[in-house]
Amino acid sequence: MSDITEYKDVWVFTENKDHVELHECALEILSKAREIADQIGQKLVAIVLALDAEQYLNTIEEYGVDKIIFLSHNDLKHYHERIFTSLVYDLIEQHKPSIFLFPSTEAGNALAARLAYRCRTGLVSDVLNLELSDDYVNNLLISDKPAYLGNVLVKIICPTTRPQMCTITMGTFQKKKLKNKNVEIEKVDYNYDINKLKIEILGAPTRKDKPSSTLSDAKFVIGGGHGLNSKANFDKLYDLAKYTNGQVGGTRRPIMNGWMPEHLQIGISGETIFSDLYLSLGISGAIQHVVGITDSKTIVAINKDPNAPIFKVADYCIIGDAKEILEGLLDYYRVVE
């Protein structure tokens, strides 16, 4: 096993979005990584692989990085599993970062998992908080991660291998611009042989955007769960949303039941909401869902089970049949057309 004290610095995979702008989540991570780098007295390094990567450098410099390592090439326009993994692995081998953080995106999760395998190191997914342990000589991080749909947070360390790797969900940390300082810039030449690729693309790809939701911007979010019992009842959430200018979302169960499209999921594998009011109907409150709602200013929960975990995170608790209350609200808000 290699000597972990050889590994230095905090790296952030500074991903871009649709090759036009930096991913918000990457900027948030840079701000948190700056704090960690200060605590251990080491450098914060941004890693950029992109088409026209130079266009992002100015923005990255505003987030307090000490160094930017970038590769710029047409092949890097989209994330590619073999190209990105191979190039970033070479950088790790050469520079030996101690900590390497990734946005929890499709590309970030994939790249981090592959690199962790190549480095034979640990990767913690969807981290909610990061702090340094007492073992600061080894830069040992403690990563908090929710586990088991059952309300627990596990604290995970990666004591003997490096780099320590984490993926972080958007909205976990706050982005913070800092005064510009001297940033060291290193351009790495692109040298990947694309003949090594195993997948052949037949014909020109077509653009296909995933449906996007406006959940994260909504002021009033109406969330539905399995407790609504039927699609017909769940559909009434859309009526309430229409009459109150709200936005419907939900847990994983209504998706599994076929009541709601996947992109409306609120929680760890879906959207995080920042609403003024979150009204939850028939949701039990598994942690996967709860982590997505705690940034709401006020939470009202309706559930017939007085012991449902959702009540522990609610400001107002209504013990009762969600369907009945929903119908009562509709009677009041329904617009006579």
Added chain:
Amino acid sequence: MLKIFVLIKQVPDPHNLEIDRRTGTLIREGVENIINPDDLYALELGLSLKEQYDGQITAITMGPPQADFALRECLAMGVDHAILISDPMFAYSDTLQTTLVLKEAFDNIKNYDIIITGSQTSDSSTGQVPYQLSEALDIPLITDIFTMEIKNNEFYCHRNLGHESQHIQTGLPIVVRTQRHFNEPRHISLKGIKRSFEKEVEVYNFDTFNCPDYLDGCNQSPTRVVKTEKIILKRKNEVIGGITKDKIERLIHIMQEHGIERIWTGVSQDE
């Protein structure tokens, strides 16, 4: 013949989990174990490929001896073979360790064309294994597919990647990760249940593999859990009592306090 392998995991039923308030750990007693829900889509894809291409399908899991039951369910659904990778040495394996063990298993199996996985397990939810297995076996991982065809040992499919929809071709073997609601998982027939107990579940343990030291799960998993705690979030927790009518009135009042008013939506289109 097309050799299909489906990776499954047995997990505690996520809808009946309880936490021990004193220790902050999961109460295992009395909790039913089920096949990880996402893996059912992988099984269904494997079974339909078997039917379409006259293949042979094997379900594999890594877990404690009682995971045998999850494999029996797979056999009842129509899987031809089942392999249980189980050894006290593999307990507490993290993702990397799990991948290394699976790599040993597939090196042992040698002949495989398609390895199918679900998207995530409901217990640890890392979703890392498909990527890492693709890396370990050095074969492509295909995700988010919506049509597929196998011709002359080549795999053709349409898939979504980023914001592109691509038509791709690749040689076998490959790892395929199914997305949720990709298909309609089948039910178990009575005949299937009977059949499942007539079949053998093959067991791989530490000695099956010519095991390198790194397979010692207890000591070599790079990540360690140092603490498990219950999440406590501070909120007002005011219970709104009274009859249903009172509750609705109070709720409307709370909504009004938050600036939520009835809005005019115009004449509906049916009229």
